[in-house]
Amino acid sequence: MIVLGLESSCDETAAALVTGDRVVLAHRLLGQEAAHRPYGGVVPEIAARAHVEALEPLIVAALGDAGLTLADVDAVAATAGPGLIGGVMVGLVTGKALAHAAGKPLVAVNHLEGHALSPRLVDPGLEFPYLLLLVSGGHCQLLRVEGVGRYSRLATTIDDAVGEAFDKTAKILGLGFPGGPAVERAALAGDPRAVPLPRPLKGSAEPHFSFAGLKSAVARAAGAYSAENLAASFQAAVVDCLLDRTARALDASPGVTALVVAGGVAANAAVRGALEALAAERGLPFVAPPGWLCTDNAAMIAWAGAERFAAGMIGPLDAPARARWPLDPTAEPVRGAGVKA
Secondary structure (H helix, E strand, C coil): EEHHHHHHHHCCCEEEECCCCCCEEEEEECCCCHHHHCCCCCHHHHHHHEEEEEEHHHHHHHHHCCCCHHCCCCCCEEEEEECCCHHHHHHHHHHHHHHHHHCCEEEEHHHHHHHHHHHHHHHHCCCCCCEEEECCCCCEEEEEEEEEEEEEEEEEEEECHHHHHHHCCCCCCCCCCCCCHHHHHHHHCCCCCCCCCCCCCCCCCCCCEEHHHHHHHHHHHHHCHHHHHEEEEEEHHHHHHHHHHHHHHHHHCCCCCCCEEEEEHHHHHHHHHHHHHHHHHHHCEEEECCCCHHHHCHHHHHHHHHHHCCCCCEECCCCCCCCCCCCCCCCCCCCCCHHHH
């Protein structure tokens, strides 16, 4: 089985070809950091236009890298949400057109499911069910992954996602864009104990996350401490919150095969190291994709498409583009989080 994957949900345009036996035949990605850097964040209209210009050449290049044509592909998988709706529409409509023209099945993929299943692309031994900490710019969730298309949300953020907090902290400290890597670099030169910052909801019986108060505390402390010390202290606070909430979820989720982390923030070395130690304490394997597979990419979309295709989960050509699309639509609403959760 060979699946062509397309990703355009935010500010990376990507195309990849992945086989059902976990071989990445080709992977092309074009970022937009230079276009958005003057604004300190992603501008949806600029992102959508860039996807329109970049996607077709990337698809052609990926097919060329693999020595394939569209006729050799068994299915086309495209991100159908959640994300910036303009970008999602570009990728999904392109996927529909290719699938229709070539007579191939379309698999409409939830971007979050791409992250959730990406560890299985690199670890054939990872079996269901596993506990997933999904941490990205738009989401911070703990999910019990029971199988393809089967997710039980145990916790989510009641306000900001952890990746968003990294980006805002970078902006407050003048560290540049993208914010997550910038904060991590600055933290290497700082003292994580230098700035007294809060750990929202740490120790709480409530299962969820909160990062808005931490972000506000960084804003109040800016100017009184060096950017390096603030970055290091912020990162340490984030790690403490993630560990506390994840440990609580492990207590409430017996029988999992592994502790897994995915999403853009999973590329952060301090976060990965702390979670690996927690998994070792609990006697569980720890699984994290390599850094390139943590950030938005098309290989994870192709792999999720392959998993769904193998399970007979093929989407119709009129599958809608969605700005919001929870992995667990049956989860109870959370105070403050709205439908984003």
